[in-house]
Amino acid sequence: MAINNLLVFICCIFILSFQFSEAIQAGSLVTNLPGFTGNFPSKHYSGYVSVDEKNLFYYFVASERNPSKDPVVLWLNGGPGCSSFDGFVYEHGPFNFEEGNPKGSLPKLHLNPYSWTKVSSIIYLDSPAGVGLSYSKNESKYITGDIQTAVDTHAFLLKWFELYPEFLNNPFYISGESYAGIYVPTLASQVVKGIKAGDKPRINFEGYLVGNGVTDRMFDGNALIPFAHGMGLISDDLFEEVEGACRGTYYDYESNDGCMRSMLKVDEALTGLNIYNILQPCFHEPLSQQDSNANSSLPASFQQLGATERPLKVRKRMFGRAWPLWSTVKDGIVTLWPQLIEGDEHRHIACVVDVAGSWELCTDRITYHNQLGSMIPYHKSLTSQGYRALIFSGDHDMCVPFTGSQAWTRSLGYKKIGGWRSWISKGQIAGYLQSYDHNLTFLTVKVSISSLRI
The missing domain is CATH 3.40.50.1820 (Alpha/Beta hydrolase fold, catalytic domain)
Known part of the structure; x- marks a missing residue:
């Protein structure tokens, strides 16, 4: 079943x-x-x-x-x-x-x-x-x-x-x-x-x-390349090539021919991975072949989803x-x-x-x-009014990588409460977190968000 x-x-x-x-x-x-x-x-x-x-x-x-x-x-x-x-x-x-x-x-x-x-x-x-x-x-x-x-x-x-x-x-x-x-x-x-x-x-x-x-087209779209490089999914040479061709703007690669060519190489390198947990097998249904993006492994954050009124x-x-x-x-x-x-x-x-x-x-x-x-103004408004916010990421999720969430939470400019530290579950390190004032916490979970256990 x-x-x-x-x-x-x-x-x-x-x-x-x-x-x-x-x-x-x-x-x-x-x-x-x-x-x-x-x-x-x-x-x-x-x-x-x-x-x-x-x-x-x-x-x-x-x-x-x-x-x-x-x-x-x-x-x-x-x-x-x-x-x-x-x-x-x-x-x-x-x-x-x-x-x-x-x-x-x-x-x-x-x-x-x-x-x-x-x-x-x-x-x-x-x-x-x-x-x-x-x-x-x-x-x-x-x-x-x-x-x-x-x-x-x-x-x-x-x-x-x-x-x-x-x-x-x-x-x-x-x-x-x-x-x-x-x-x-x-x-x-x-x-x-x-x-x-x-x-x-x-x-x-x-x-x-x-x-x-x-959360944000720029932060989400720029998250994949540092994630893929840090996880050993693309080589140093390809990382340097993409970095040079795209000049740090990976989310808008279609407007830059050189960047697009390099991004296609990244796409080829990532093909076959489960973008929601790169450690898990990837199973495909026949219907997936009918999708307009079925020939691409790039996460949806690279598919210009954030365009207004699209x-x-x-x-x-x-x-x-x-x-x-x-x-x-x-x-x-x-x-x-x-x-x-x-x-x-x-x-x-x-x-x-x-x-x-x-x-x-x-x-x-x-x-x-x-x-x-962008949702960043919403987060800024809510947290500045005193509402608690936990932004958590499975550290092997490539669809919306933790690198983007980590970057935008830091961009709010809130004072850090303590340093970057591990959090423990049942005697083992379960991930890492950074606390900020205004009751904001960014937290990673080892593997994927489906592994978040209390």
Whole structure:
């Protein structure tokens, strides 16, 4: 059973617990998951929240420690266009899994000893509408961008806290990875505006976390060459050639013929690597050959993604867990899950698929506009107002390399609190960090962001 098939059934299981309808859904308790035996370590809820003809799907996992006091964290995967169940299954959700045996059987789920839900409650949200199981009957709503996504997600949060008022006093944090480097600070700014405007209910917002986040066209675009050289992926000779030809401006290489020729050599040297974790194997699906960038290994930060108002048909230009490249097992029967389930208790699965459409890890159903340029002014504004910020990077992620995040956090000009130092997990060095005033921390995690464990 493939990983994606697991994602499909996890996205669908909320239907097992309550009758699906197109109306706004109060949270419904999830009491079991196919493939898992035993009791959940905390309460799970799932449902829809309606915002302007859009029905946004969430899965909420209460903290296993002290849900009445522990932080509530919103998690957003990137893309744009990728379901946040990616984070639930691949990274920090409450379960690990193993492949089913024999082939085609359900995967077995086990409790994840490193889940973030050990210390916090997490809302996994499919956003914007059209992603995962979030949908709209008005398909014009699938044409969207940074501004509307932030507005819609803020509206979602206000309604979500009305459904779960017992969590209003808990510290609230916004988190995400990759293209969520744009989702997170724009949403955080929207939340802060709402607090100042007196929006009710009042969200107890304290800060945010961004992992390998898209931030700034120049910093992100200039990050790859020093990363690739430092990791031993390109030779000294090629590094010096590119440095001389591009004169330190690698992100705008198409305007310089000499730089472009050198960058093509870099591209050739990097071909075949998994850009999300250069230590992991790279698996390709046949569909990847149809992509306009399929002949290029250069990360999306080199594909001019940050151009203002440029519409992005997802799967053409992808940040974060891009579907052809991130996998450690072979792809499987993603669309066959409903056919594998028998019994009247599962009758509502077909209903949600009919309304929301077939679930995909990363969809091409939406058209997305990158509208706001650099996120650095957003980070500067939020941190200067006292909100906590953790900017973390898997140190082997080549899509949005740590070298760019390290550079832009330093560019804010904040005073360093102490020096560069290691941080420890279970007696071992797990990465390095630099603290700044204004509650800003830049932190690296050994290997990739999916390795971040508490």
